[in-house]
Amino acid sequence: MSTAPDLAQALQALRPQLLKYARLQLRNPAWAEDAVSDTLLAALEKPQAFAGQSQLKTWLVGILKHKLVDQIRRHCRELASTPEDGIDLDEELFQADGHWRESPQDWGDPEAALRQLEFMRVLEACVEQLPGQQGRLFMMREWLELETEEICKVLAISPTNLWVMLHRARLRLRDCLQLNWFAGAPKPAR
């Protein structure tokens, strides 16, 4: 990473991965492009900031996270919920008396699943499948690691509203992981 052309090339190579996370977070291809371009520009303008850091990607993702929050602030009024965002899985999961329709499955040893790269891909696919606003809020909480107060402030939503959306997102994610990983999916040897 000693010379500028090297850096430019390395940045180009990482661009698709940055774009993937930007899209997952923003759910808008144009804003995602902006956030990533902004990130790469910042990196090119301050290559000395990278000096000594262990991994280029770690540094870039750190910048990207800030740029994504900038984009969210800029477009906060346009982040509308879709009808799908309003759907609760509760009805499907529970009987009228509040008992499980079908008992949750034992997912076994977490480490066994989490060690596998394939699990990460399934997880990403499941996050991608969340409805727009649920996905954005889930990403803000779990990937950007924002505090709930901050999310509410940035998006001007109530804590109750945020909590309802995160609740729905997590139940959906659980459903998706159950379906695409823990049930049936061939598990690679440990």
Place this chain on the structure above:
Amino acid sequence: MMLLRRTCKEVTHLVLQAEDQALPWRERLAVRLHLMACQACPRFVAQVRLMRKASQRWRDYSESD
């Protein structure tokens, strides 16, 4: 004790809520008592714990080559 009785549906709500905010003591106690008596909900709790770990692992994964 009736005041502390929660359905599975209510307990899943509280367990997920606890991911984002501290629960009041009474709710924590109610969840505890429910989990001691329920076969299904402890599995849900384990699933939520796995998802929390998965998120952490995913953050690391997204930053590393």
